[in-house]
Amino acid sequence: MRILALVLAISAVASGALAAAGAASDWRDVDPDNLVLIDTKYGETVLELYPAFAPSAAARFKALVRAHFYDGQSFYRVIDGFVAQGGIGEGTAATGGAKANDKRLKNWPPLKAEFDRPIGDDVVFTKVDNADLFAPVIGHANGFPVGQDPKEGKEWIIHCPGTLAFARDNDPDTASTEFYIVIGQAPRRLDRNLTAFGRVLAGLAYIQKLYRGNRDIDNGVIADVAKRDRIVSSRIASDLPAAKRPHYQVMNTESAAFAKWKNDRINPAPGFYIRQPPPILDICLASVPVRVAPK
Amino acid sequence: MRILALVLAISAVASGALAAAGAASDWRDVDPDNLVLIDTKYGETVLELYPAFAPSAAARFKALVRAHFYDGQSFYRVIDGFVAQGGIGEGTAATGGAKANDKRLKNWPPLKAEFDRPIGDDVVFTKVDNADLFAPVIGHANGFPVGQDPKEGKEWIIHCPGTLAFARDNDPDTASTEFYIVIGQAPRRLDRNLTAFGRVLAGLAYIQKLYRGNRDIDNGVIADVAKRDRIVSSRIASDLPAAKRPHYQVMNTESAAFAKWKNDRINPAPGFYIRQPPPILDICLASVPVRVAPK
Numbered sequence: 001m002r003i004l005a006l007v008l009a010i011s012a013v014a015s016g017a018l019a020a021a022g023a024a025s026d027w028r029d030v031d032p033d034n035l036v037l038i039d040t041k042y043g044e045t046v047l048e049l050y051p052a053f054a055p056s057a058a059a060r061f062k063a064l065v066r067a068h069f070y071d072g073q074s075f076y077r078v079i080d081g082f083v084a085q086g087g088i089g090e091g092t093a094a095t096g097g098a099k100a101n102d103k104r105l106k107n108w109p110p111l112k113a114e115f116d117r118p119i120g121d122d123v124v125f126t127k128v129d130n131a132d133l134f135a136p137v138i139g140h141a142n143g144f145p146v147g148q149d150p151k152e153g154k155e156w157i158i159h160c161p162g163t164l165a166f167a168r169d170n171d172p173d174t175a176s177t178e179f180y181i182v183i184g185q186a187p188r189r190l191d192r193n194l195t196a197f198g199r200v201l202a203g204l205a206y207i208q209k210l211y212r213g214n215r216d217i218d219n220g221v222i223a224d225v226a227k228r229d230r231i232v233s234s235r236i237a238s239d240l241p242a243a244k245r246p247h248y249q250v251m252n253t254e255s256a257a258f259a260k261w262k263n264d265r266i267n268p269a270p271g272f273y274i275r276q277p278p279p280i281l282d283i284c285l286a287s288v289p290v291r292v293a294p295k
Numbered sequence: 296m297r298i299l300a301l302v303l304a305i306s307a308v309a310s311g312a313l314a315a316a317g318a319a320s321d322w323r324d325v326d327p328d329n330l331v332l333i334d335t336k337y338g339e340t341v342l343e344l345y346p347a348f349a350p351s352a353a354a355r356f357k358a359l360v361r362a363h364f365y366d367g368q369s370f371y372r373v374i375d376g377f378v379a380q381g382g383i384g385e386g387t388a389a390t391g392g393a394k395a396n397d398k399r400l401k402n403w404p405p406l407k408a409e410f411d412r413p414i415g416d417d418v419v420f421t422k423v424d425n426a427d428l429f430a431p432v433i434g435h436a437n438g439f440p441v442g443q444d445p446k447e448g449k450e451w452i453i454h455c456p457g458t459l460a461f462a463r464d465n466d467p468d469t470a471s472t473e474f475y476i477v478i479g480q481a482p483r484r485l486d487r488n489l490t491a492f493g494r495v496l497a498g499l500a501y502i503q504k505l506y507r508g509n510r511d512i513d514n515g516v517i518a519d520v521a522k523r524d525r526i527v528s529s530r531i532a533s534d535l536p537a538a539k540r541p542h543y544q545v546m547n548t549e550s551a552a553f554a555k556w557k558n559d560r561i562n563p564a565p566g567f568y569i570r571q572p573p574p575i576l577d578i579c580l581a582s583v584p585v586r587v588a589p590k
Binding site: 113115133160161170172183193209268271273274280284285287 | 375
């Protein structure tokens with residue numbers, strides 16, 4: 001009994017078969033200086049940063065990782081279907097109120113918000129030709145889901161499952177050290193309201209295993225510190241010895257292979273579907289394929 | 296530092312404050328005969344069935360649970376961001392090809408598809424007043440996300456995170472015993488292509504902890520049987536002794552309280568949002584509030 005076989009067969013074409021057959025130019029090597037590895041007891045999660053959209057945030061995150069700021073800290077606010085928030089947990093109900101004078105924050109002053117950026121030639125945008133509920137225009141850049149408002153001349157990283165962003169207080173310019181990873185249905189209302197600067201390439205399933213808080217109590221902060229899952233380590237791939245450095249590739253969203261991948265999802269082959277689905281690409285369902293670079 | 300506080304404050308109003316302050320009629324008691332408990336080593340997941348949308352599927356699932364069909368079986372195909380599929384795993388690549396003559400299936404012949412139903416008075420539908428990418432009309436019925444096509448006179452349960460449905464082969468009328476729970480971004484292309492008949496009310500986080508397969512290998516089926524997480528037990532609440540029976544309530548989607556809940560999400564209060572989000576309810580982001588019935 002082939003169950004949901006075609007649904008997966010289509011995915012296999014995207015990330016499996018193409019992984020084997022694709023020409024080199026169909027894939028982009030991830031810059032090891034933008035490749036972040038976060039370890040928990042469940043396994044290693046791999047993220048790519050995208051400095052073009054949030055240069056200060058990406059630089060801050062790398063500096064925090066390199067300073068071992070997160071090592072030994074935790075995911076202290078984890079809300080099923082929403083976000084896993086990591087860092088030192090300062091100023092939360094569970095840790096005893098605001099700690100603006102926390103010594104650990106001394107070297108990490110609040111950052112200016114980078115909620116969007118001017119549309120510019122340094123980012124190559126490939127449009128998705130269907131409507132979206134939240135952005136006037138959607139597409140991909142560098143493998144990331146991106147929204148655009150041509151009238152305003154702005155573009156931004158969309159909040160999809162796996163999006164990495166800095167948390168903040170009510171004031172826009174208050175992100176400092178605390179970050180979150182989206183773990184549920186895309187919370188698109190956060191688009192252009194938080195500074196998104198990366199996405200998970202592999203190992204989101206490990207983040208899904210994190211111990212959860214209760215969203216109705218302390219905004220999801222896990223009061224029992226012992227229950228919070230620890231960030232065992234965080235590293236930038238380029239800091240690892242060459243022999244231990246992982247090499248990831250993301251499908252080149254400017255390539256013909258990607259155009260075919262999109263079309264295969266918008267217009268699935270007949271067989272499994274009894275009713276042809278509407279010809280729509282949900283930009284947050286169709287995560288751009290990633291692979292470990294072939295030897 | 297209040298991080299993402301308002302986002303959660305809004306949720307707290309929905310499921311926390313209203314849980315405390317709401318009038319009785321704002322909540323609907325879940326019929327214990329439609330309340331299913333699935334235990335894994337991670338914890339208990341609670342689901343509600345909705346027979347009005349798929350009477351044969353709901354009846355079959357209850358009969359399978361009552362026959363202890365699933366007890367000791369497993370979630371054998373778990374794809375991060377997509378679905379967790381449970382049952383006996385028959386006919387999968389990992390178990391050695393089609394087993395149409397599997398003795399365990401003798402009492403469970405294939406079911407007629409119930410992909411949608413005629414719009415009718417036995418289901419009270421409350422419309423959501425914004426567009427959707429996949430359905431002409433969206434709304435809620437009995438706490439479930441529902442799509443409608445008024446021209447065709449049909450309605451169906453939407454595939455959101457937590458949706459429960461029967462898997463099938465390519466032929467529409469082949470669902471028998473294998474089921475899946477959606478664990479990622481809503482796979483809306485499955486709407487009206489599979490028989491959805493329930494949803495998770497609590498404990499989806501435990502399903503998120505299940506051991507994952509690789510979507511590029513064997514369609515996500517976990518080849519190593521020892522690694523598959525077991526279904527420890529499955530039960531219908533009404534079969535439990537009264538003292539051990541859980542009592543759940545779902546916000547009444549016909550109530551004024553629910554209308555307010557929707558509005559609070561479509562038009563979030565100022566404070567946290569720097570840019571007011573588009574006034575859109577993503578029907579799969581806004582899961583209808585659930586609570587344990589107050590004593």
